[in-house]
Every structure is written in structure tokens, then in C-alpha cells.
Amino acid sequence: ADSVVWFRRDLRVRDQPIFLAAADSGPAALALFVLDPALLDPSGPARRTFLYGCLRALDDALGGRLLVVRGDPADVVPRVAAAVGAGTVHVAADFGPYGTRRDQAVEEALAVDGRELVRTGSPYAVAPGRVTKDDGDPFRVFTPFRRTWSRQRRRGPADTSAATVRWIDPSDEGSGPRAVRIPDDEPLDAALPDPGEDAAHRQWKAFLSDAVDRYGEDRNRPDVEGTSRMSVYLKWGCIHPRTMLHDLSRHRSGSAETYRTELAWREFYADVLFRRPDSARHNYDRAFDALPSASGKRADELFAAWREGRTGFPIVDAGMRQLRAQAWMHNRLRMIVASFLVKDLHLPWWWGARHFMQLLVDGDLASNQHGWQWTAGSGTDPAPYFRIFNPVTQGERFDPDGDYVRRFVPELADVPGRAVHQPWKLPDGVPDGYPQPIVDHRAERDEALARYERVKAAR
Ligand code: FAD
Numbered sequence: 457a458d459s460v461v462w463f464r465r466d467l468r469v470r471d472q473p474i475f476l477a478a479a480d481s482g483p484a485a486l487a488l489f490v491l492d493p494a495l496l497d498p499s500g501p502a503r504r505t506f507l508y509g510c511l512r513a514l515d516d517a518l519g520g521r522l523l524v525v526r527g528d529p530a531d532v533v534p535r536v537a538a539a540v541g542a543g544t545v546h547v548a549a550d551f552g553p554y555g556t557r558r559d560q561a562v563e564e565a566l567a568v569d570g571r572e573l574v575r576t577g578s579p580y581a582v583a584p585g586r587v588t589k590d591d592g593d594p595f596r597v598f599t600p601f602r603r604t605w606s607r608q609r610r611r612g613p614a615d616t617s618a619a620t621v622r623w624i625d626p627s628d629e630g631s632g633p634r635a636v637r638i639p640d641d642e643p644l645d646a647a648l649p650d651p652g653e654d655a656a657h658r659q660w661k662a663f664l665s666d667a668v669d670r671y672g673e674d675r676n677r678p679d680v681e682g683t684s685r686m687s688v689y690l691k692w693g694c695i696h697p698r699t700m701l702h703d704l705s706r707h708r709s710g711s712a713e714t715y716r717t718e719l720a721w722r723e724f725y726a727d728v729l730f731r732r733p734d735s736a737r738h739n740y741d742r743a744f745d746a747l748p749s750a751s752g753k754r755a756d757e758l759f760a761a762w763r764e765g766r767t768g769f770p771i772v773d774a775g776m777r778q779l780r781a782q783a784w785m786h787n788r789l790r791m792i793v794a795s796f797l798v799k800d801l802h803l804p805w806w807w808g809a810r811h812f813m814q815l816l817v818d819g820d821l822a823s824n825q826h827g828w829q830w831t832a833g834s835g836t837d838p839a840p841y842f843r844i845f846n847p848v849t850q851g852e853r854f855d856p857d858g859d860y861v862r863r864f865v866p867e868l869a870d871v872p873g874r875a876v877h878q879p880w881k882l883p884d885g886v887p888d889g890y891p892q893p894i895v896d897h898r899a900e901r902d903e904a905l906a907r908y909e910r911v912k913a914a915r
Pocket residue numbers: 675683684685686687688690691718719721722723725785786787788790791794812816818819820821823824825827828831
């Protein structure tokens with residue numbers, strides 16, 4: 457019988473194992489994407505707009521045969537399957553907390569009519585849950601996870617294209633749920649990268665032909681374009697990490713190895729979230745529940761200053777303004793601004809994590825919540841809480857000439873060189889329009905350490 461290929465976080469036609477599964481199960485398949493309000497509403501305009509662009513690109517690749525419907529997948533997917541008389545619905549497995557529940561509900565609804573949800577592959581090189589210690593326990597620390605992860609047997613990229621499957625024309629199917637147009641882009645202040653699979657490959661090829669061998673050195677420098685900017689394409693599966701690892705195997709440099717390690721972090725955090733879905737909302741290390749955080753009007757004011765990039769600490773403000781300008785932030789800056797929120801402002805990490813998820817075009821629950829928890833000290837790896845980033849020295853070290861700050865903080869555009877990291881020391885004082893520091897870093901550092909004593913006592 458015919459089948460349904462239900463796309464979710466795999467908006468591509470190359471290296472697409474579900475196409476092979478669909479081609480095996482019958483002569484033709486219907487391509488489906490469901491606009492699910494439960495996922496779209498909290499996504500924020502940047503992520504939604506980028507998604508719509510990816511859907512348009514996918515629809516083009518499929519010759520205009522992508523059926524897009526809006527609604528709850530547990531309702532919509534079985535109706536689409538019934539309309540085309542499909543016995544199977546093919547998906548790549550989802551391991552996130554919501555995706556796992558949703559797929560279970562869809563599976564049960566399909567089973568009522570004797571139809572099947574078939575999972576083939578996942579958005580990861582090694583599916584969450586597969587990497588374990590010898591005794592079968594999950595890893596709680598990254599480095600041994602990565603060692604075992606790298607030794608896993610991995611398939612090469614699947615040789616697929618749009619032509620692997622004969623696509624059913626959705627306009628021939630009258631009886632199913634109503635098709636909707638892919639929504640228009642939303643009004644946005646941020647400039648987004650080009651969406652879609654071809655754009656992903658262009659970006660990846662450009663990185664491989666140039667920056668990859670300098671990545672080890674450049675990846676910590678927000679003032680140079682030293683990272684791959686692939687996170688957004690990985691988020692939506694415009695390219696699969698299997699393809700990237702395959703291409704990387706031709707690069708023998710230490711930098712290429714460092715890059716592989718970064719991809720492994722993405723896989724590690726997906727594994728951690730899969731095993732501990734509660735860690736999306738709660739401290740992974742529950743002793744951190746004892747850490748007192750600020751609240752009330754003053755906390756709200758500090759949080760607003762952080763969000764708007766008006767803390768008076770140039771490197772922090774530049775990062776927060778890059779987030780608004782590009783819906784993306786350099787990894788070094790994500791760590792700096794997260795540390796500042798938690799350890800200088802004493803605000804709960806999940807306030808910051810929620811703000812990131814609303815603005816980031818690459819916002820991914822596993823990488824974001826665990827990136828935040830790593831910085832906050834409550835995450836998997838024992839990232840020592842007492843290693844508190846000093847925003848001035850971080851700025852001087854990773855943006856040594858101040859170019860990054862001047863690019864995103866126009867009030868400081870005329871301050872030359874590294875002096876830009878301490879505008880309060882300028883002979884004429886802080887330039888007009890730029891705030892004085894909202895806190896005293898030395899004092900807040902001591903305060904953070906005092907609060908941390910409560911965590912130690914809870915152990
Ligand atoms: P590159 O340096 O080129 O890295 C290559 C790829 O490796 C990335 O695309 C990403 O898939 C993966 N990667 C790199 N670093 C990490 C990491 N620390 N954790 C997990 N994967 C990693 N990444 C997201 O994709 N989505 C998020 O929502 C997200 N939130 C974060 C929040 C905080 C507080 C922190 C500290 C990090 C967060 N990261 C997140 C990880 C990292 O900052 C981004 O993946 C990276 O900046 C994306 O840019 P890039 O593709 O140019 O990275």
C-alpha cells in the first residue's frame with residue numbers, strides 16, 4: 457500500500473533514510489508536514505519564520521507535493537493516512553519530551569485503524585539511549601560519553617533524493633484534512649540565514665573549504681567568523697550530522713577533531729534529555745534546588761536590563777544585542793551572558809533559557825537547557841560553580857581589539873581598542889547613552905559564592 461512520509465525535524469531530501477523505508481513499503485507516498493500549535497506557539501518568530509522558509513524549500517524539492525496541515529498530529533496524521541489509504545506512516549524518531557509523547561499518541565490513534573507508525577533513524581548520528589557504560593548505565597559526564605560515542609558503528613549517509621519516492625499529488629486527495637498555505641514570514645528585527653537544504657550545504661561546503669582547519673583556534677573568537685553557523689540547519693535537519701561526520705573524515709587536522717567533539721556535545725545533551733526529561737525544567741543536579749535566587753521588583757529590573765543589553769558591561773550587552781540582531785549568539789557569548797545572569801544577577805537559569813528559546817533561530821531544548829545548566833553549575837558535567845566569569849577579562853581575552861563590542865554596541869563605536877571593555881575608566885567617563893554597570897562584579901561574585909554554600913550544605 458501507499459504510505460505517508462511525515463517530516464518533522466528532517467527537512468531535506470538527501471541522506472534521508474525514511475525515503476528508503478517508504479520506497480520499500482509501497483509504490484507511492486504522501487509527503488506531510490503538520491503545523492502543530494503546541495510546538496509553534498512557544499517557538500518565537502525567528503524560529504517559525506526560518507521553519508516556513510525550510511518548508512518552502514522542501515516543497516520545491518518535492519515538486520510542490522508537500523501537504524501542509526495545521527492541527528494536533530494525533531488527530532491530523534491518522535486522517536491523512538486514512539485519506540490516502542496508507543498502511544504506514546514513516547518518521548525519523550523524536551527523542552525530546554514533547555515529541556516522545558506526541559508520537560506515542562499518534563501511534564495509538566493510527567493503531568485503531570490497524571495502521572503503523574514506523575520510526576527510521578533520528579536527528580542524531582547515534583540515537584539517544586544507545587550510548588551506555590559497560591553496565592548499561594547512561595553517562596553523566598561528557599568525555600567518556602564521547603569516547604564511547606566515537607566508537608559506535610555508524611552507517612554512512614543514505615543515498616537518497618526527491619526521486620527516491622514517487623510522491624502522491626496532495627490535491628488529488630479530497631477527503632483528508634484541509635491543506636493550508638505555508639505561512640508568510642513574520643515581522644522580525646533579526647536578519648536570518650537562508651533557509652533550506654541547499655543553503656545548509658552551501659554553508660557547510662564554505663566552512664569545509666576554509667574555516668574548518670582554523671576552527672580549533674578561531675572558535676572562541678566572536679570577533680572573527682570562526683564557527684560553522686550550522687546549528688540552525690542541524691536544528692531543522694536541513695542536513696544530517698551523519699553527512700557532516702562523513703565529510704569531516706577527509707579532514708585529519710586537530711581542528712576537525714575539535715569540530716567532531718562539538719557535534720558530540722549536541723548528541724550528548726540529546727541523550728541526557730532523553731534519559732532525564734525532567735532536566736528541561738529542573739536542575740539536573742537537584743542539590744542546586746537549594747540555591748537561593750533573586751526575586752521581586754529589583755530582580756525584574758535586572759532581568760530587563762540583561763534582556764535589552766543594557767547592563768553596562770560591554771561584552772554582555774554586545775552578546776544580548778547580537779541575539780536580537782541575528783537571532784543567534786556566538787557560543788562564547790552564550791556562556792558569558794548566561795554566567796552573568798546566574799552569578800552576577802543571581803537570577804534563575806530558566807529565566808534566561810526561556811528568553812533564549814524565544815529569540816534563538818537555532819533554539820533547541822536539549823542544547824539550550826543543558827548549555828544553561830552547564831554554565832549555572834547544575835548540569836551534567838561538574839562545571840565548577842566557583843569558576844565565575846569576569847566579564848571584563850572575558851571581553852579582553854576573546855575580543856582583544858574590541859571589534860565585536862563596537863559592532864553591536866553603537867554607543868561605544870568611538871572607543872578605540874580594548875578600552876571598550878571598561879568604559880567607566882575612560883578619561884571622559886562612560887559615553888552618552890551607554891549605562892553605568894548595573895552591579896559591582898566583585899561584590900556579586902562574593903555573593904554568588906556565599907549562596908553556593910547552601911548547595912554544598914544540601915549535598
Ligand atoms: P560551531 O562552533 O560551528 O559548532 C558546530 C556544531 O556543534 C553546532 O552547530 C552545534 O550543533 C554543536 N555544538 C557546538 N557547541 C555545542 C554545545 N555547547 N552544546 C551542544 N551542541 C554544540 N546550541 C543549539 O544548537 N541550540 C541552542 O538552543 C543552544 N543554546 C545554548 C545555550 C547556552 C547557554 C550555551 C552555553 C550554549 C548553547 N548552544 C546551543 C550551544 C552552542 O552555543 C551553539 O550550538 C553554537 O553557538 C552554534 O553556532 P555554530 O553552529 O556556529 O557552532
